Amino acid sequence: MASEMGIFETIYNCRAMRKLDSREVPQEDLEKLIGAANQAPSGSNNQNGRWIIVRNQEVKTKLAELNKAGVESYLAPMIKSPGSLSHQPEDKRRRMLEAVIWQKEHMHEIPALIIACIDFGTIPTPQMFAGGNGSIWPGIQNLLLAARALELGAAPTTLALTDRDKVAEVLNLPETVAAYCLIPVGYPLGNFGPVTRKPLSEILRYDTW
Numbered sequence: 001m002a003s004e005m006g007i008f009e010t011i012y013n014c015r016a017m018r019k020l021d022s023r024e025v026p027q028e029d030l031e032k033l034i035g036a037a038n039q040a041p042s043g044s045n046n047q048n049g050r051w052i053i054v055r056n057q058e059v060k061t062k063l064a065e066l067n068k069a070g071v072e073s074y075l076a077p078m079i080k081s082p083g084s085l086s087h088q089p090e091d092k093r094r095r096m097l098e099a100v101i102w103q104k105e106h107m108h109e110i111p112a113l114i115i116a117c118i119d120f121g122t123i124p125t126p127q128m129f130a131g132g133n134g135s136i137w138p139g140i141q142n143l144l145l146a147a148r149a150l151e152l153g154a155a156p157t158t159l160a161l162t163d164r165d166k167v168a169e170v171l172n173l174p175e176t177v178a179a180y181c182l183i184p185v186g187y188p189l190g191n192f193g194p195v196t197r198k199p200l201s202e203i204l205r206y207d208t209w
């Protein structure tokens with residue numbers, strides 16, 4: 001049973017799931033994800049994370065257009081030559097890019113696009129905006145883990161949110177609110193599986209570097 005997944009099993013199997021079915025996800029389950037996100041810590045315990053569940057077709061289509069522009073300018077040129085990383089060979093990288101492209105074409109059909117925001121209570125300076133990352137990403141990760149535990153597919157994305165003025169217009173955001181992440185959520189079309197990460201021998205030090 002998905003609900004019986006332990007915390008470590010969930011963490012180690014929480015892959016970015018981009019190919020999602022268009023079938024509706026019950027509102028109760030979407031609210032469970034926001035509830036989990038809302039348990040995360042925030043700087044000074046400000047609890048200034050705000051979450052928008054977008055299901056309206058018109059709004060989803062506008063966000064999908066913004067994502068398309070973001071993906072095409074940033075990632076599309078890599079499709080011909082995706083390159084490779086020491087920890088991600090070219091075939092895996094190509095498959096990831098294909099999924100990003102799939103999502104670019106289908107984002108408007110995904111049942112829910114969750115937008116992670118911060119309400120600063122005042123118009124944020126660039127420094128405040130940058131600092132907000134530390135308070136919103138713990139909630140985003142909680143949301144991703146909760147989705148995995150419910151066998152829902154999800155992935156953190158930012159390419160749709162590059163043009164902050166357009167995003168604010170589409171989402172009718174007050175001037176005090178900034179959007180940090182768009183998380184498409186739905187039932188997975190692909191298979192769940194373990195994440196592939198660098199070994200501890202490469203990323204861990206004791207006491208000093």
Ligand SMILES: Cc1cc2nc3c(=O)[nH]c(=O)nc-3n(C[C@H](O)[C@H](O)[C@H](O)COP(=O)(O)O)c2cc1C
Nearest residue numbers: 014015016017018100155156157158159160195196
């Ligand atoms: C800050 C951040 C921004 C990201 N932006 C995007 C994005 O715009 N589009 C996308 O498809 N994935 C995006 N991702 C997902 C990463 O590509 C993904 O987490 C990474 O490839 C690891 O995938 P895996 O967990 O399936 O191994 C983003 C992840 C992070 C942490």
